[in-house]
Amino acid sequence: MSTQISTTPLRNRTVGEIAATMPGATAIFRSFKVDFCCHGEVALGEAARERGIDVAELEKALLALDVSEGTKPAPRETGELIDHILTRYHETLRRELPELIAMADKVEAVHARHPQVPHGMADILRQMLGEVEVHMKKEELILFPAMRKRAAGGLDTPIAQLRHEHVDHGAQLEQLEHMTGAFTLPEGACRTWQALYVGSAKLADDLIQHIHLENNILFPRYEEASRS
Ligand SMILES: [Fe+2]
Ligand SMILES: [Fe+2]
Structure with missing residues (x-):
């Protein structure tokens, strides 16, 4: 599913x-306590006024999401590439x-009898969060600091383990795509269901790009020297 591009100013959508x-x-x-689900037909400007929020501030926060960020070329220098992986992914x-988990819980509960409801999606997302969190901690606390200290090579063993975990993350994504028909929404899906699938499709795109940067660009720098 691709993100729809609208030229209408955010406050009028x-x-x-x-x-x-x-x-x-x-x-x-x-975070701004704007009800996008039950009162989703209200324009952003109106919703901000109702809640006494500065609409410009709300628009700024939304525009900062920068959904095109993932398509920018990644930095080449190792330290900068690691910083990019940390902040962007x-x-x-x-x-x-966590936001997707909350939405999946809601969709599964509210639409429990719908033939296309993604039963078990919240559980898979919860399992992913647990496993990916442990994985990222290994990168942040062990692998990345070791990479910042050396120019190349010598980290084959921890990298092999992390590559293996990437395969597991990919399998979980496949499960998600299978149970949602590649994030295809049923006719008349509610706003939360729509947001869940759009957000999950982005999560999948992000995770694939994230793993690509590590497996194909960063990790080989620390494997080649030890093999030669
Ligand atoms: Fe990572
Ligand atoms: Fe990773």
């Missing part, structure tokens, strides 16, 4: 439509995955 089409927007709405995942 409804909060429900923004939540359904802008990955990560629901977390911003929750590790932080984003920690911010967005």
Whole structure:
């Protein structure tokens, strides 16, 4: 599923439509206490006024999500590449995955009898959060600091373990895609369901790009020297 591009100013778009089409927007709405689900037909400007929020501040937070960020070329220098992975992928995942879990819980409960409800999606997302968190901690506390201290090579053993875990993350993504028909929404899906699938599709894209940067660009720098 691709993100829809709208040229209408954010303040004139409804909060429900923004939540359904802008990955990560629901977390911003929750932090500003904007109801995107039951009162999704309200324009962002109106919703901000109702809650006494500065609409410019809300728009700024939404635009900062920068959904095009993932397509920018990654830095080449190792320290900068690690910083990029940490801020663009590790932080984003920690911010967005709990939000998806909350939405999956809600969709599974509210639409329990719908033939296309993704039964078990919240459990898979919860399992992913637990496993990916442990994995990222290994990178942040052990592997990345070791990489920052050396120019190349010598880290084959921890890298082999992390590569193995990446395969497990990929298998979980496949499970998610299978149970949701590749994040295909049923006719008349509610805003939360839409936001769940748009956000999950982004999570999948992010995770694939994240693993690509590590497996194909960063990790080989620390494997080659030890093999030669
Ligand atoms: Fe990572
Ligand atoms: Fe990783």
